[in-house]
Amino acid sequence: MSVRVVARIRPLLEKELDKDVIVRADSTEPGKPATLVKIPSPKNESEEFSFAFTSVYDQSTTQDALFTAEVAPHIKALFQGLDVTIFAYGVTGTGKTHTMRGGLKLADRGVIPRLLSGVYRRGKKIAKDTGGQTTVDVVLSYYEIYNDKVFDLFEPPEKRQPSGLPLREKDGKTMVVGLSERACEDLQDFSRLYIEANNNRVTASTKLNAHSSRSHAIMRIKVTQTTGDQVRESVASAIDLAGSEDNRRTDNGKERLVESAAINKSLFVLSQCIDAISRGDKRIPYRESKMTRILSLGQNNGITVMILNLAPIRSYHLDTLSSLNVSSRAKRIEVREIENEVVFKQVPRTNSGSSTSTLRQPLRPLSNAHNIHSGTIAAKATEKAADPTRPVKLFNVYTDRSKSAVPVRPTANMTQTRKPLVERDLPAKASKLARPSQSSLIAQPTQPAQPAEQKLSISAEQLEAIVEKKVSEILASRENKTAEPAPAPADPDINDAVRRRLEALERRIANEERERDDGRSEGLRFLLAARQAKETGNDVVALQMYEEALPFFPGQAKLLGKIEKLRVKLGNMLPTESLPVSSSPRNGHEKKRRRIAAEDSDEEYQQDRGDEDMSFVDVAAKTKSRKAKPAKPPKMVLPDPARPASPRTQNLLSIVNSRDLAQIKGLHGFGSKKAQDLVDYLEHLADEEDAEIETLAQLKTIPGMGGRTVERAYDGLVGLAI
Numbered sequence: 001m002s003v004r005v006v007a008r009i010r011p012l013l014e015k016e017l018d019k020d021v022i023v024r025a026d027s028t029e030p031g032k033p034a035t036l037v038k039i040p041s042p043k044n045e046s047e048e049f050s051f052a053f054t055s056v057y058d059q060s061t062t063q064d065a066l067f068t069a070e071v072a073p074h075i076k077a078l079f080q081g082l083d084v085t086i087f088a089y090g091v092t093g094t095g096k097t098h099t100m101r102g103g104l105k106l107a108d109r110g111v112i113p114r115l116l117s118g119v120y121r122r123g124k125k126i127a128k129d130t131g132g133q134t135t136v137d138v139v140l141s142y143y144e145i146y147n148d149k150v151f152d153l154f155e156p157p158e159k160r161q162p163s164g165l166p167l168r169e170k171d172g173k174t175m176v177v178g179l180s181e182r183a184c185e186d187l188q189d190f191s192r193l194y195i196e197a198n199n200n201r202v203t204a205s206t207k208l209n210a211h212s213s214r215s216h217a218i219m220r221i222k223v224t225q226t227t228g229d230q231v232r233e234s235v236a237s238a239i240d241l242a243g244s245e246d247n248r249r250t251d252n253g254k255e256r257l258v259e260s261a262a263i264n265k266s267l268f269v270l271s272q273c274i275d276a277i278s279r280g281d282k283r284i285p286y287r288e289s290k291m292t293r294i295l296s297l298g299q300n301n302g303i304t305v306m307i308l309n310l311a312p313i314r315s316y317h318l319d320t321l322s323s324l325n326v327s328s329r330a331k332r333i334e335v336r337e338i339e340n341e342v343v344f345k346q347v348p349r350t351n352s353g354s355s356t357s358t359l360r361q362p363l364r365p366l367s368n369a370h371n372i373h374s375g376t377i378a379a380k381a382t383e384k385a386a387d388p389t390r391p392v393k394l395f396n397v398y399t400d401r402s403k404s405a406v407p408v409r410p411t412a413n414m415t416q417t418r419k420p421l422v423e424r425d426l427p428a429k430a431s432k433l434a435r436p437s438q439s440s441l442i443a444q445p446t447q448p449a450q451p452a453e454q455k456l457s458i459s460a461e462q463l464e465a466i467v468e469k470k471v472s473e474i475l476a477s478r479e480n481k482t483a484e485p486a487p488a489p490a491d492p493d494i495n496d497a498v499r500r501r502l503e504a505l506e507r508r509i510a511n512e513e514r515e516r517d518d519g520r521s522e523g524l525r526f527l528l529a530a531r532q533a534k535e536t537g538n539d540v541v542a543l544q545m546y547e548e549a550l551p552f553f554p555g556q557a558k559l560l561g562k563i564e565k566l567r568v569k570l571g572n573m574l575p576t577e578s579l580p581v582s583s584s585p586r587n588g589h590e591k592k593r594r595r596i597a598a599e600d601s602d603e604e605y606q607q608d609r610g611d612e613d614m615s616f617v618d619v620a621a622k623t624k625s626r627k628a629k630p631a632k633p634p635k636m637v638l639p640d641p642a643r644p645a646s647p648r649t650q651n652l653l654s655i656v657n658s659r660d661l662a663q664i665k666g667l668h669g670f671g672s673k674k675a676q677d678l679v680d681y682l683e684h685l686a687d688e689e690d691a692e693i694e695t696l697a698q699l700k701t702i703p704g705m706g707g708r709t710v711e712r713a714y715d716g717l718v719g720l721a722i
Contacts, residue, residue, distance in 0.1 A: 001335060001337055002332060002334050002335070003298075003304045003305075003306055003333045003335060004054050004070075004303070004304065004305045004306065004331075005053045005327050005328075005330055006053060006054050006055040006057065006066075006070050006305065006306070006307055007025075007037050007053045007055070007308040007327070008056075008057045008061060008095070008099065008307060008308065008309055008310065009023055009037075009056075009057065009058050009059050009311075010059065010094055010309060010310065010311060010312070011059040011060070012312065012313070016313050020313040021312045021314075022039055022040055022313070023037065023039050023312040023320060024037075025038075025056040025057070025058040026038050026056075033055060033056075034055070034056040034058065035053060035055060036050050036052055036056060037050070037053065037310070037324060038051075039317075039320060039321065039324070042317050042318060042321070049321070051324045051327075051328050052328075053308070053327070053328075053331065055069065055070065059312065062107070063099075063102055063107065063108060063109060063110060063114075064107065066099070067111055067114045067115075070305060070307070071086060071114070071115060071118075072118060074303050074305070075119060075122055076122070077303055077337075078119070078122075078223060078236050079122055079123075079136075079223065079225065079234070080234075081232050081234050081339035081341075081342075082234060082302045082303055082337055082338075083234055083235050083303070083340070084234075084236040084302055084304075084305075085237045085295070085300060085302060085303070085305070086100075086237070086238050086239070086304075087239035087240075087241055087306060088100050088111075088240055088241060088309055089308055089323065089327065090241075090243055090308060090309035090310060090311075091244050091322075092206070092208050092209050092243030092244065092245050092250075093208045093209040093212075093243065093311060093316075094243060094309035095309045096213075096240055096241060096243060096309045097211070097240055099307055099309060100112055100217075100238060100239075112238045113190070113191075113194070115221070115236060116184075116190050116221065117187060119138060119221065119236070122136075123136030123223070124136075126225070134225055134226065134227040135225070136223065136225055137223075137226070138183070138184050138185075138221065138222070138223055138224075139181045139182065139183050139184070139221075140182050140183075140184055140219070140221060141176075141179050141180070141181050141219075141222070142154055142193075142194075142217070142218070142219050142220070143165070143176060143179055143217075143218055143220075144201055144216060144217045144218070145218070145290055146215035146259075147258065147259060147262045148262050148266065148290055148291075149163065149164030149290075150164045150165040150166075150167065150176055150290060151165065152178075152179055152180055153197035153198075153200045153217070154180050154193065154196075154197055154200075155200070156200060165177060165178050165179060166178075167290060167293060173300075174294050174296060176294075181222070201213070201215060201217055202214040202215050204256060204259075206245070206250045206256065207249065207250050207251045208245070208249060208250055209243075212242075212243070213240065213242045214242060214256075214259045214263070215242055215259075216239065216241050216263075216291050217240045218237060218239050218240075218294065219237070219239075220235060220236075221235065221236040221237075222235050223235070223236070230342050232340060233343070239295065241291075242267075243263070244263065244267045245260045245264065246319065247260055265289065266289040266290070269288045270291065270297070271326045272285050272288075273292050273297060273298075274333065275329060277297070278329045278330075278332050286299070297330070297333060298333045298334070300335065301336045301337065301338035302335065302337060302338070303335075304333075304335050306331075308323060308324075308327045310323065522552060523551075523553055524549075526545045526546070526549035527545070527546070527549050527559075529541075529545045530542045530543075530544075530549065533545060540570065542566060543563065543566040543570065546562055546563045546566065550563065645695075648714065648717050649696060651717055652667075652696070652699075652714055653694070653695075653696070653699070655667065656678065656693050656699060657692050657693055659679050661679055664679065667713040667716060667717075668712050668715065668717075669709050669712035669713055670709075677703075678702065678704070681702055681703065696710055
């Protein structure tokens with residue numbers, strides 16, 4: 001079952017006018033209860049937003065009508081073992097405390113006093129129907145969350161700890177450690193405790209609310225039903241949340257701002273939890289605030305009712321929309337309605353008459369224990385063996401030698417002669433090593449303990465035989481090694497010749513690699529210096545460094561293209577054939593290259609531009625066995641804007657100014673979208689005086705063009721130039 005969300009629109013206050021009312025309740029069909037909240041859009045008054053809830057109550061709704069319709073039906077479920085959670089949500093000044101606590105008059109009582117009254121009536125009815133076999137006990141706990149700290153409201157403020165009460169987890173629920181519980185027999189006890197606890201709650205006056213709650217208050221009502229040895233507990237939680245505040249409108253001081261920050265943070269975490277649950281996230285940020293950790297919306301098993309309090313006037317417009325959005329997401333949260341299990345009382349244990357005669361035996365002395373240090377036992381055994389007056393043991397104690405921590409190496413017995421191995425009684429020896437049974441120990445009570453000299457040992461003759469055998473094996477292995485024939489030495493003449501050839505090849509390869517690496521590293525240094533100069537805007541130094549690096553990388557089309565671009569940019573255009581190319585990096589680096597600056601007339605410039613093939617030729621020296629391959633053409637460089645426009649430039653500008661989508665799409669690098677954007681931009685400039693594109697530089701400034709796009713289009717017209 002999902003969370004039940006009901007909306008309540010508070011009535012107008014004394015200083016509020018009817019013309020400022022913008023929030024109203026409505027129903028989906030005429031004659032049915034209201035389930036919609038309608039509010040106009042803050043940007044457009046003609047547009048209206050609608051939010052659907054379980055029930056909607058307008059300004060004329062009384063406290064009794066709200067309780068009877070939304071809370072009273074769940075009292076029966078509370079006594080059936082279900083937990084019930086009721087909390088009021090909304091911005092400051094919307095009537096949350098009035099809804100939950102109410103006033104002192106009977107008609108103004110809120111949800112909490114009416115809930116206790118219903119619990120007592122239901123408990124008396126159950127006790128009467130069962131003939132007194134079932135008793136109902138009510139225990140109250142009341143605490144607040146102030147500045148994200150938990151304080152017991154049944155305790156006076158002077159007895160509070162500054163750090164508050166800690167929270168712990170128990171059986172999947174969040175509990176407050178050290179929280180006091182007060183038993184209530186009737187409504188008079190509750191009224192006395194409730195009024196006393198509310199006086200301990202922190203309240204203050206703000207610009208928006210004269211009696212603003214500065215904390216979240218939680219009333220916990222534990223109902224215990226006892227029938228014989230069966231006990232059933234259920235909890236009803238009534239929560240009065242503090243309202244979110246806009247500090248731009250409250251004119252709060254320093255202390256009030258700290259309180260407002262804590263309130264807004266906890267309510268923001270609550271909205272984050274609601275959003276995460278509605279999205280189906282795996283992690284719900286309950287632990288980021290103590291209020292959300294205690295509330296655990298969506299995790300508690302039972303019935304959850306959310307009362308959304310709304311202010312009807314225009315000054316709360318944006319805050320009301322925010323509350324409506326959060327509540328509309330909260331109604332999609334699913335909660336499980338699971339009854340609490342019945343607990344059986346345990347019969348107290350009684351001592352029987354026979355137990356008095358059976359007394360506990362004293363502990364065995366330490367000497368009979370099995371975990372005494374082995375060294376102590378050995379020392380005592382030695383002392384006992386040395387004493388001749390002690391009688392001989394009548395039994396043996398078996399010790400498992402295979403599990404001894406430190407293995408004992410056998411020592412040679414040099415004083416006692418041993419029989420040969422073939423003469424020994426092997427079955428008898430095996431029987432001695434086997435673990436004796438209980439019957440064998442009883443059958444041989446008079447067998448004396450064997451002395452320590454009978455341990456497993458070897459004689460001197462056997463030890464000498466073993467040593468002699470090992471020595472003979474070592475000497476035999478050495479003789480076998482010396483008897484093996486040595487490999488025949490190879491021909492020294494062949495080895496020396498091969499070695500000399502290998503050394504010559506290694507020196508040759510090392511020299512070639514060293515020369516190649518030296519030349520390449522020096523060329524890379526020139527390229528790095530050129531790049532740094534280009535980034536700083538020093539094109540002259542960059543051109544010089546590129547020219548210095550050219551001998552080290554002969555025939556590189558990309559490097560030639562960069563040099564050509566910089567020369568065109570600096571106004572020092574040179575033909576391709578005059579570029580300095582050296583077959584050797586060292587010779588090319590030692591020679592100086594000259595620059596030839598020539599300015600041609602318009603006719604010569606146009607003729608050269610029409611006849612040139614815009615390509616560079618790799619003039620590096622090639623071996624005769626391989627044919628020289630032409631280098632790839634470099635990137636096209638746009639002409640100098642200071643010079644007259646070439647035919648290709650005029651052709652490109654005429655296509656652009658024609659605004660013909662088909663011709664523009666035919667340009668190299670122009671797709672449908674880019675061509676359409678260019679036409680739209682030119683149409684947008686049609687009303688201005690300078691709507692025509694006159695230069696390529698002006699074309700590059702159009703949004704979406706750029707220098708690369710213009711260069712590609714210019715390069716694509718090489719076959720169309722007149």
